Amino acid sequence: MSADAPTLDVRGLKTHFFTKAGVARAVDGVDFTVGKGEVVGLVGESGSGKSVTGFSIIGLVDPPGRVVSGEVLFNGQNLIGLSPEKMRKLRGNRIAMIFQDPMMTLNPVLRVDTQMVETIRAHDKSVSKADALARARDALGQVGIPAPDERLKSYPHQFSGGMRQRVAIAIALLNKPDLIIADEPTTALDVTIQGQILYEAQKLCRETGTSMIWITHDLAVVAGLADKICVMYGGRIVEQGAIDDVLDHPVHPYTRGLLGSVPGHNTRGQRLYQIPGMAPSLLNLPEGCAFQARCPKADEVCKKEPEITEPIKGREIRCFHPHLDQDEEIGA
Amino acid sequence: MSEPMLEVRDLTKNFVKKLDLAGRIAQKMGSSIREEVVHAVDGVTIRIEKGGVVGLVGESGCGKSTLGRMIAGILQPTSGAITYKGVELTNMNPEEAKRAALEIQMIFQDPFASLNPRMRVVDIIGEAPVAHGFCKASEIHEYVSEVMQRVGLDPEYRRRYPHQFSGGQRQRIGIARALAVKPEFLVCDEAIAALDVSIQAQVINLFMDLREDLDLTYLFISHDLSVVEHISDRVVIMYLGRIVEVAETDDLFREPNHPYTYALLNEVPRVDQRGLDYHPIEGEIPSPLDPPPGCHFHPRCPHAMDRCKQERPQLREIAPKRWSACHLNDGT
Numbered sequence: 001m002s003a004d005a006p007t008l009d010v011r012g013l014k015t016h017f018f019t020k021a022g023v024a025r026a027v028d029g030v031d032f033t034v035g036k037g038e039v040v041g042l043v044g045e046s047g048s049g050k051s052v053t054g055f056s057i058i059g060l061v062d063p064p065g066r067v068v069s070g071e072v073l074f075n076g077q078n079l080i081g082l083s084p085e086k087m088r089k090l091r092g093n094r095i096a097m098i099f100q101d102p103m104m105t106l107n108p109v110l111r112v113d114t115q116m117v118e119t120i121r122a123h124d125k126s127v128s129k130a131d132a133l134a135r136a137r138d139a140l141g142q143v144g145i146p147a148p149d150e151r152l153k154s155y156p157h158q159f160s161g162g163m164r165q166r167v168a169i170a171i172a173l174l175n176k177p178d179l180i181i182a183d184e185p186t187t188a189l190d191v192t193i194q195g196q197i198l199y200e201a202q203k204l205c206r207e208t209g210t211s212m213i214w215i216t217h218d219l220a221v222v223a224g225l226a227d228k229i230c231v232m233y234g235g236r237i238v239e240q241g242a243i244d245d246v247l248d249h250p251v252h253p254y255t256r257g258l259l260g261s262v263p264g265h266n267t268r269g270q271r272l273y274q275i276p277g278m279a280p281s282l283l284n285l286p287e288g289c290a291f292q293a294r295c296p297k298a299d300e301v302c303k304k305e306p307e308i309t310e311p312i313k314g315r316e317i318r319c320f321h322p323h324l325d326q327d328e329e330i331g332a
Numbered sequence: 333m334s335e336p337m338l339e340v341r342d343l344t345k346n347f348v349k350k351l352d353l354a355g356r357i358a359q360k361m362g363s364s365i366r367e368e369v370v371h372a373v374d375g376v377t378i379r380i381e382k383g384g385v386v387g388l389v390g391e392s393g394c395g396k397s398t399l400g401r402m403i404a405g406i407l408q409p410t411s412g413a414i415t416y417k418g419v420e421l422t423n424m425n426p427e428e429a430k431r432a433a434l435e436i437q438m439i440f441q442d443p444f445a446s447l448n449p450r451m452r453v454v455d456i457i458g459e460a461p462v463a464h465g466f467c468k469a470s471e472i473h474e475y476v477s478e479v480m481q482r483v484g485l486d487p488e489y490r491r492r493y494p495h496q497f498s499g500g501q502r503q504r505i506g507i508a509r510a511l512a513v514k515p516e517f518l519v520c521d522e523a524i525a526a527l528d529v530s531i532q533a534q535v536i537n538l539f540m541d542l543r544e545d546l547d548l549t550y551l552f553i554s555h556d557l558s559v560v561e562h563i564s565d566r567v568v569i570m571y572l573g574r575i576v577e578v579a580e581t582d583d584l585f586r587e588p589n590h591p592y593t594y595a596l597l598n599e600v601p602r603v604d605q606r607g608l609d610y611h612p613i614e615g616e617i618p619s620p621l622d623p624p625p626g627c628h629f630h631p632r633c634p635h636a637m638d639r640c641k642q643e644r645p646q647l648r649e650i651a652p653k654r655w656s657a658c659h660l661n662d663g664t
């Protein structure tokens with residue numbers, strides 16, 4: 001995207017949960033950057049550590065979880081170890097998060113205008129009520145809410161699910177953050193409503209240069225929206241690179257299997273490729289590569305932990321036997 | 333055309349939301365408050381041939397599950413007729429009715445909620461076949477083992493409880509339970525929606541194999557158009573309780589006729605589409621309590637004419653094997 005320093009630079013992030021049953025290595029060595037105005041898709045199946053990565057960045061990991069190592073550099077400043085006070089200042093101001101359930105953001109007993117004005121004035125007391133209200137109205141309009149003046153006076157329960165999510169996005173936008181972390185915000189919504197929200201999100205990044213991390217299990221959503229994709233498995237990013245490169249020429253066996261198992265235009269009547277078995281429990285991951293029990297290329301070497309390599313320019317993977325010959329069959 | 337296996341004619345289901353006490357008192361005192369009626373399914377006609385897979389698509393609340401449950405005989409229609417193998421369900425003698433109830437089985441979305449947590453898998457799968465004489469109580473283990481093998485479950489696990497299985501395995505238990513009574517017609521209601529992508533592929537393949545091996549006929553309900561395109565021979569699109577379009581799968585995806593189908597297809601994210609410019613259809617899905625008059629889609633339709641606001645468009649055959657309910661087809 002730009003040659004400037006990235007807005008976000010995550011290095012060696014590890015977040016573990018210390019539960020009675022053992023240590024769950026939910027995030028276990030995650031490295032990626034988000035450039036200014038860039039949209040990064042973070043994809044993976046449930047339990048792969050996507051949400052915990054998001055929570056770790058904005059400092060919302062609760063016990064028994066803890067960031068055990070790594071750095072989260074936001075505009076050059078390391079957020080790990082920042083005081084809760086300073087972190088709270090950043091959240092909702094420079095960094096905002098949107099959740100699958102908009103009620104994580106919205107307060108059910110407050111009118112929308114009250115919540116929005118409070119959000120603005122919490123970060124800048126010098127803004128007058130009237131100015132704050134005007135900004136709130138603009139923000140609602142920006143995410144495509146019709147009749148924003150009327151809607152400002154409503155309570156969250158008076159909106160449909162899609163509208164509620166839009167209000168949550170509008171609130172996230174109020175203080176013009178540099179980075180938005182969106183955790184499956186459209187997963188619970190219908191296709192046509194999801195389309196509307198993707199449209200607003202895309203417009204926003206293009207127009208204001210806001211950077212975004214879009215977390216989803218849906219490869220197709222990321223395909224249309226993101227500049228870059230990070231594929232997570234077992235708490236690690238196993239493959240990342242420019243969206244077209246990765247989706248057209250995946251080299252990690254997991255990414256290849258995942259793409260092969262997506263039904264689509266040309267698959268009718270054919271068997272889908274199926275990745276055998278299921279994701280391992282994070283409580284007892286195997287030594288070495290987490291994918292080995294399901295991987296057609298696994299061998300003795302994979303019992304060691306695969307380090308990050310860059311076998312092709314701009315592509316980072318964790319795998320000892322990447323598919324560099326693209327004509328190979330998926331399962332080979 | 334061959335005799336359909338299942339035919340649904342003018343099927344309607346209204347749910348009446350009864351007034352609470354306060355409402356009844358208000359009504360007695362002259363308030364205009366009335367009981368609310370949801371037209372969940374509003375005059376639906378479908379034919380399903382033996383061995384076919386019919387995909388049923390539509391957004392949340394459009395009546396897919398309600399239609400599926402009426403076909404599976406677990407919900408009484410308000411009006412209209414369901415004919416199975418040439419006999420109307422309401423005209424069947426008890427013997428025929430019992431056979432139809434066994435031959436038409438339903439598989440649900442939530443593999444967990446639909447399994448009794450206190451029963452062992454062997455009893456969950458074996459209860460109905462023993463009760464209906466498909467096997468003797470003394471042979472339940474052999475019988476269940478065979479069914480489990482067919483759906484890719486290890487029969488060794490038959491003494492376990494549902495919570496000891498993964499999501500994908502629980503869905504297989506649900507499928508095994510349905511198959512155990514030797515059905516001919518399966519209503520699958522979002523049967524893979526709750527599963528991860530790689531597990532979805534496994535279960536989709538299983539459905540296709542079972543179709544071949546057991547000569548099954550499916551009504552496959554899903555909001556996921558990619559899955560429906562992959563699995564179906566024919567697709568039915570619903571909007572707010574009504575069918576708006578029916579077509580062979582290839583025709584529908586190549587050239588949708590109804591403006592709603594067109595919008596829906598445009599909106600579905602696909603892995604092979606990158607850097608999209610989203611052009612979402614506008615507006616909310618109207619409340620089914622108070623659907624717009626005429627064509628239900630008119631408030632969101634880019635082609636709406638005056639006539640659309642008053643007159644309900646009938647589902648008409650507009651080309652061989654193609655039906656659509658839109659006034660545009662009456663044009664010049």
Ligand SMILES: Nc1ncnc2c1ncn2[C@@H]1O[C@H](COP(=O)(O)OP(=O)(O)OP(=O)(O)O)[C@@H](O)[C@H]1O
Pocket residue numbers: 347348370371372373390391392393394395396397398399555620
């Ligand atoms: N038991 C019921 N009582 C009252 N209304 C109901 C009942 N069951 C369904 N409805 C209403 O009927 C309409 C159709 O519901 P249905 O469950 O068939 O939708 P659906 O297409 O399966 O949606 P989804 O994709 O969310 O599963 C909805 O408006 C719903 O609220």
Ligand SMILES: Nc1ncnc2c1ncn2[C@@H]1O[C@H](COP(=O)(O)OP(=O)(O)O)[C@@H](O)[C@H]1O
Pocket residue numbers: 017019024026044045046047048049050051052053063064065282
């Ligand atoms: N509060 C918690 N206590 C214990 N384990 C947790 C907690 N929160 C998350 N985890 C574990 O961390 C892993 C990653 O979770 P998450 O990031 O939510 O996955 P996803 O990729 O689906 O968003 C999961 O295995 C989950 O069980």
Ligand code: SF4
Pocket residue numbers: 252253254289290291292293295296297298299302306318319320321322
């Ligand atoms: S490191 Fe080995 S097991 Fe892991 S993905 Fe690569 S080949 Fe497969």
Ligand code: SF4
Pocket residue numbers: 590591592627628629630631633634635636637640645657658659660
């Ligand atoms: S009948 Fe009219 S409103 Fe309905 S889809 Fe056709 S053109 Fe649009």
Ligand SMILES: [Mg+2]
Pocket residue numbers: 050051052183
């Ligand atoms: Mg998550």
Ligand SMILES: [Mg+2]
Pocket residue numbers: 396397398521
């Ligand atoms: Mg349903």
